[in-house]
Amino acid sequence: MKGRIIFISGSTDGIGKQAALELAKQGAYIIIHGRNKDKTIDTVNFTKSESKNEKIDFVLANMSSFQQIRSMSEVLHKRYDKIDVLVNNAGAQIHGLNCSENGYELTFAVNHLAYFLTTSLLLDLVAKSEYKRIVIVSSGMHFRVDKMDFDTLQGKTDYDLYKNYAHSKLANVMFGYKLSRLLKNSGITVNCLHPGLINTNLNPQRAQHIVDRALPVKKGIISTMRLVTSSELEGVTGSEEVFSVEGVSLLFKELKSEYLRLVRVISSSSPKIV
Numbered sequence: 001m002k003g004r005i006i007f008i009s010g011s012t013d014g015i016g017k018q019a020a021l022e023l024a025k026q027g028a029y030i031i032i033h034g035r036n037k038d039k040t041i042d043t044v045n046f047t048k049s050e051s052k053n054e055k056i057d058f059v060l061a062n063m064s065s066f067q068q069i070r071s072m073s074e075v076l077h078k079r080y081d082k083i084d085v086l087v088n089n090a091g092a093q094i095h096g097l098n099c100s101e102n103g104y105e106l107t108f109a110v111n112h113l114a115y116f117l118t119t120s121l122l123l124d125l126v127a128k129s130e131y132k133r134i135v136i137v138s139s140g141m142h143f144r145v146d147k148m149d150f151d152t153l154q155g156k157t158d159y160d161l162y163k164n165y166a167h168s169k170l171a172n173v174m175f176g177y178k179l180s181r182l183l184k185n186s187g188i189t190v191n192c193l194h195p196g197l198i199n200t201n202l203n204p205q206r207a208q209h210i211v212d213r214a215l216p217v218k219k220g221i222i223s224t225m226r227l228v229t230s231s232e233l234e235g236v237t238g239s240e241e242v243f244s245v246e247g248v249s250l251l252f253k254e255l256k257s258e259y260l261r262l263v264r265v266i267s268s269s270s271p272k273i274v
């Protein structure tokens with residue numbers, strides 16, 4: 001991975017931070033993304049000292065804000081001619097109904113709309129690389145809902161943390177699948193993964209029996225590392241599987257008609273987003 005320019009959203013903690021460190025150890029040029037300046041600079045310093053790699057940059061954006069994502073994209077376009085790998089990883093499980101500044105339910109805004117907008121804005125930089133990979137960190141939790149419930153997507157009537165999170169992660173898979181089809185002649189590959197149940201700060205209120213089952217964060221990066229680095233996956237795009245450390249084959253063929261509906265809904269609002 002020496003010299004490859006890799007952007008990882010949400011790399012100040014958990015899976016993103018650990019993946020950034022491992023890739024930095026392999027000589028990649030890492031762009032850390034964070035929302036809190038002090039925490040992000042701490043992460044940059046930590047990554048440099050642990051990896052002995054000085055080629056660590058950072059950008060800031062709260063992923064719930066379209067405006068901040070756009071500003072981040074402008075900074076990245078000023079600094080870089082290309083991005084070899086875009087890893088959409090920043091995610092949250094948000095307790096209680098909250099709204100983003102753009103009027104979207106916060107879990108959906110951070111976990112899905114931010115992936116959509118970041119990818120759309122950085123696509124030209126990925127296209128300029130010869131490596132051309134887009135990695136989408138979804139979740140096996142997307143199986144908690146068998147289809148998108150468009151009426152409750154905004155959560156205004158019956159917000160439920162796990163249901164809304166599951167919808168946002170289902171949207172990740174649908175987006176990845178559709179994007180891979182749209183880009184199939186471009187050489188850009190797009191694949192989704194489920195990291196496994198991992199012990200991170202995603203949900204500090206997790207029940208103890210879930211915490212007891214969770215794997216350490218070092219295991220949580222296996223799927224991400226595979227999709228970012230594996231030469232076996234060269235040219236593999238829009239896989240029918242969500243890559244998973246647990247070895248579970250998370251097929252989403254049955255979702256094909258539903259993702260078309262999601263894309264229509266997102267497309268109809270895209271002038272506001274992109």
Ligand SMILES: NC(=O)c1ccc[n+]([C@@H]2O[C@H](COP(=O)([O-])OP(=O)(O)OC[C@H]3O[C@@H](n4cnc5c(N)ncnc54)[C@H](OP(=O)(O)O)[C@@H]3O)[C@@H](O)[C@H]2O)c1
Nearest residue numbers: 010012013014015035062063090091139197198200201202
């Ligand atoms: N842990 C699991 O069991 C598990 C299972 C399946 C899928 N996943 C997925 O894995 C990905 C990484 O999660 P994790 O488990 O590593 O959680 P984590 O330890 O909480 O890390 C999440 C990262 O996302 C960032 N983030 C959250 N909200 C943000 C916002 N509004 N703006 C900008 N950055 C934001 C966090 O920034 P701060 O450092 O500022 O908080 C942090 O860097 C997520 O997409 C999650 O859905 C996790």
